[in-house]
Amino acid sequence: MNWFPKYNFILASKSPRRQHLLKSLEIDFQVIVKEVKEDFPADLPKEEIPVYLALLKAQPFRNQLKPDDLLITADTIVWHRGKVLGKPSGENEAKKMLSELSGSEHEVISGVCLTSVDKQKTFYSVSNVQFKKLSNDEIDYYISSFKPFDKAGAYGIQEWIGCIGIKHIEGSFYNIMGLPVQKLYEEILQF
Structure with a gap:
C-alpha cells in the first residue's frame, strides 16, 4: 500500500x-x-544548525523542481559540550572525537527540509546518546576497521562501536543514523 501522496x-x-x-x-x-x-x-x-544546512542543500534545486517533485534534504550534527563535532578529516581527528565522546553523553540532531514547487517545511529531531568509557584499543580498532570519516562525531551507531560502546539512547535510533524516519513519515503525510 502506498501511504504517501503522489510525489x-x-x-x-x-x-x-x-x-x-x-x-x-x-x-x-x-x-x-548538488x-x-x-x-x-x-x-x-x-x-537550528542542521535545519539551516538542510535548507542550504535545498537551495540549488529551487528553480529546477517540477510540480510533482518533493525534495528531501537533511543534515545531522553531533553536539557535545557546547560545540559541533562534524565529520573528522582523518584518523587523528576521529580518535580525538571518539576520545571526547567516551564516557559521556551527547546529542545527535538531524534537520530535514521538504521542498516542493510551492512550499517548504523544515523540522528537526534530537536524540541523546551515552557512550561507555572506551579504551584506546577499542577506538583504534574501530577507526582502522570502519574508517568513520564520513560520519558526524566519527561514529555510526549501527556499526561495531554502537554495539559495544553505547550504554543508553533517548530518542530515535534512526535519527542517530542520520534520518528521523518516523517523524519524516508524519511530515510527508501532512505536507
Missing part, C-alpha cells in the same frame, strides 16, 4: 544510510546531489 521523491544525499532508511519507508525515489559548501553562522542555536 516524485528526490533525496539530495550521498549518504548510503539515508538512502537505506528512506527505502525502508517503501518510498520510490531518485538520488540527485554540492554546497556546508558553512553555517556561528551564532545559530544548536537545533
Whole structure:
C-alpha cells in the first residue's frame, strides 16, 4: 500500500544510510546531489544548525523542481559540550572525537527540509546518546576497521562501536543514523 501522496521523491544525499532508511519507508525515489559548501553562522542555536544546512542543500534545486517533485534534504550534527563535532578529516581527528565522546553523553540532531514547487517545511529531531568509557584499543580498532570519516562525531551507531560502546539512547535510533524516519513519515503525510 502506498501511504504517501503522489510525489516524485528526490533525496539530495550521498549518504548510503539515508538512502537505506528512506527505502525502508517503501518510498520510490531518485538520488540527485548538488554540492554546497556546508558553512553555517556561528551564532545559530544548536537545533537550528542542521535545519539551516538542510535548507542550504535545498537551495540549488529551487528553480529546477517540477510540480510533482518533493525534495528531501537533511543534515545531522553531533553536539557535545557546547560545540559541533562534524565529520573528522582523518584518523587523528576521529580518535580525538571518539576520545571526547567516551564516557559521556551527547546529542545527535538531524534537520530535514521538504521542498516542493510551492512550499517548504523544515523540522528537526534530537536524540541523546551515552557512550561507555572506551579504551584506546577499542577506538583504534574501530577507526582502522570502519574508517568513520564520513560520519558526524566519527561514529555510526549501527556499526561495531554502537554495539559495544553505547550504554543508553533517548530518542530515535534512526535519527542517530542520520534520518528521523518516523517523524519524516508524519511530515510527508501532512505536507
